[in-house]
Amino acid sequence: MNEIALLEWVRGTGFQIATVVLVAGVIIRIFEILMLGRKKNLAEAKGSEFSSGMRTIVSRSVPESDSFKRSAFTIVAGYIFHIGLFVTIFLFAPHILLISELTGLGWPALPTPIVDAVAVLSIIALLAILVHRFNNKILRYLTTPGDLFIWFVTIAPLITGYIAFHRIGMSGPMLLAVHILSVELLMVVLPFSKLTHVFTIFMARWYNGAISGYRGVQS
Amino acid sequence: MSASLEKGVNALKQQVDSSVAAFFSSCVHCGMCADTCLFQTETGNPASTPIAKAEPLRRVWKSEYTLLGRIGKMFGLSKKVDEKLLTEWETMVYDNCTLCGRCSMVCPVGNDIALMIRKTREGMAAAGHAPEGLIGATNRSIKIGSPMGVKLPALLAQIRHLEEDTGLKVPVDVEGAEYMLLLSSMEIMNFPEFMEAIARIFDKAGATWTISSEAFEATNSGIQIGVSDLAAELVQRVVDAAEKLKVKTVISPECGHAYMAIRWDGPNLVGKAFSFKVRHILEVLDTFREEGRLKLKDKISEKVTYHDPCQISRRGGVIDQPRRLIDLFADDFVEMPDAGKMNWCCGAGGGVSSNERADEVRLQVFKRKKAQLEEVQPDAIISACSNCRIHIEDGLEEYGMDIPLMSLTETLAEHLADD
């Protein structure tokens, strides 16, 4: 297979497979989780489940001050790479083209040099996170081989995207093919790994807020 | 698989619901929960990381309730819950967690980790992996009616003493009273002043109240050990008594988990909404204050601080009431850092105080409270949980500190206006 054929495969069949797995996986996981259901709370309510849940979905993005002091690195590095992923995925012109082609939705892109700088920052943040994971006693204890795999799956599109944009090391089609392939890997892995937090975070935060809010405490 | 292990795994299967599934699906192993847990910050033990404590429940969720886990199980690849795991995890789940729920407030993906550990205990207990101390307490609760083995005659004796000493009346089994008071065994045996305080305040406020001779115990060891069946049995006793006496409101006394047990878990355990209300004593007192039925004669000048019992404030929703009440009698009130819903646990809740095996670690983690107290330098500490109170006194003694501890209700009673 020459590199153009590989590029055509990842833009065609490969993308199709990845999309199918992603869409199917996300839907299956959502049913799998939500259909388990939750018992109705029979205690007299002191607050609203729904609105507290919705509030927590937002408020949990702002770290509580004591834990910010204690987990500053995790929070700052985490924020950088999450914002970085958002910017590089959703505000880079070629990506918006892809999204608008698939969904019909489009929005203005950020200037490319900004996206580029953000990508570099994200890569640095993710590398630092990996180092931190190995150096921190607690994280070493928690870390599974799966975590390292997911770290790789997350940083790969950033790195391949960066070198594809700057055209380092490989031919254009190969760079693009490898980049798209790395994204397809991410798409396939997402629904079946801890990356599910991309969508289950909304459920988890809502439940947290609802459970707490029912008792009159905004979590 | 032994019969008891099977029972434990089955109990874990029962505990998984959509919230648990969403929580486990979302965990990214960021480790932030560790930084919020005093059992981790004060011991440095990575195994004390809150989310790691729910590992048995996670394994059951993964292999029973996820597509990938099901496939893995088919090929024998899933991680199993076995005796070894439960033995290893027992000390983490019971000795090194007070279910304080601080982690649940911080987890960036929103996992209610305390709930997950609470659910894990259901499986541990059913599999026979609960600590001796808690088993004993549960045994006494079910068989005698109190975890400390306090029987009705002992209570009646205390009431008699009280009535003789003060001339106040403590109503027992009065049908149609507005309030039915529950008491923790500690309050009966160690802090009888509490009952006296109630009698004074309710007398002044003109509220009718009673104690049931059939269900006076507020604590619920079934909740702490994690056996819903037994917890339900204990709750049912209170429900029966309250219905029999036709009271409007059941009062949970100054005890954290007792409030959680009867206020929030109770109806769900017995599977029926209550026909009466449940209120914490601080909520009742705050209502009296609001209605002008609680008048004080003087204020104290000492610098006081308030220790939030986790199950009453963070997990129970009673946060502002104690502060409003303290304002009635204290001029110099200072908050500890992270007060309110982010308060640090004393280190002995969630059954830890009943578990002798955890004596060492609970004193070790008290260092957090100690540090907070050192920062604030109060002349006195006010709290609203007998369990916190006993443990803090223990801790202060251990670390050679001398700060008096006061019950909020009792302090209010001491400063009641005479009119």
Place this chain on the structure above:
Amino acid sequence: MDQTDSVIHFNIQASDQLTWNVEPLLHEVKHALERLATEDETSVIDLRSIPLAPGEEDRILEILGLGEVVARLNVLGSSDVVETEYSGVWVVTHYNENEETIGRFIEVTRMPEILRSQAEDVAEASERLALRLEDEQQEKQTSNKLAVEK
């Protein structure tokens, strides 16, 4: 460039620096000129090897300007060899038979090589001239002969 007129020009002004290659290139010329002055080292820059936007090449030529020497060569179509305002900086432009540009170089030298008479051509020219003179002589002899015969 003659034929740029036929190219769609969009809205680009000659001063728009699209590729940012104009200035670095002129700096390169400056350094080459310094080397020529101090070490007598010559340099050639192929303008085709550098991506330039429409108008940028004109901009470069405009800055270099027109100097003292303008030569037109008639070789396989024509070629222009022009010394710029800056002595030692030459612009050599090759055209094909249709007067279309097929190459443009900036040469930093005292004399572009192509302007010199080439050894081979000189050798061939002297042969050719000798032959020509022989022819002339022969012709003269022949006509003399004829005159004598007359």
Place this chain on the structure above:
Amino acid sequence: MASHSDKEKTLGDVLRSHGVSRRSFMKYCATTASMMAMSPAMIPMIAEALENAKKPSVIWLSFQECTGCTESLTRAGASTVENLIFDSISLDYHHTLQAASGHRAEEAKEEAMHENHGKYLLVVDGSIPMDNPGYSTIAGISNYDMLMEAAEGAAAIIAVGTCATYGGLPKASPNPTGAVSVSDLIKDKPIINVPGCPPIPVVITGVLTHFLTFGALPELDDLGRPKAFYGQSIHDRCYRRPFYDKGLFAETFDDEGAKAGWCLYKLGCRGPTTYNACATTKWNNGTSFPIESGHPCLGCSEPEFWDGGGFYKALSIPTADVGETVLYTAAGAAAAGVALGALNRATKGSANKAHEKVTLEDLEK
């Protein structure tokens, strides 16, 4: 066509006898070096090598093609020297260009092949049909047979145009003739691929010049293309690249961005994945190249460019039409999700059923 008396002379001799001056020759060397992206410092070396090179023999075979490649070459407006070297001196057989026809033409080919066995260059344009040899024949000989015969004695083969290099249009889906490229068939000869539809003409003469200058094939990339011409992508050499870097794109062919000459990425430009010299060599004698004329690069010199999705779809857009797939997937997944959810409920239901009241005895184990 080359006259036989030229055969033993050096190229320098031949050129001089055609009245080409040294200056002309130097001009040719300079422009050739420029086109081959060689450093101007190499011009004297090229000149000397060419001067002393032996006259080459070139045989050109055309198979399933449109003659566009030949058109491109003959319209090249190349210098006289170029024409002399390629057309007049070297080309022994080219059935479109040669004067001879019929048997005479075939004889000329046979003769050239025989006399220069092992030394001639074979140029091929067009793809070779493999489904049925009758799809394309010359003088009754199938393309395949003719190629194999001519290739046998060739020093090297230059596959010209996208058809000869990658199969091109004839090979585009559904490939009705079973078309294949030269390199699909020949494995034991050096092959230089000069893809493009059509290829840039000077690349052909450039390769020839290189072969004569250095006595060897130029350096090739992994698709067999001369790196001198195909070493950099259109994108990397494009004068509109700064707009790409800044994120300034034409959205349509007639918007302000298009008029301002912004990057054509969004209009489907294949520049980033296309390796060719258009951006520097340019077309129509250096007039411009497609992007300069406001049209995105089609990627005509890359494999399978006909089947690589719409020309006007940006590179980041998948070629697969996933819209419908997603719809079916979502429906299927919803059904599977409901089934799995029901399975989960059943698991939990049976756990609830299996539940035996936990007693004090259980705690003691």
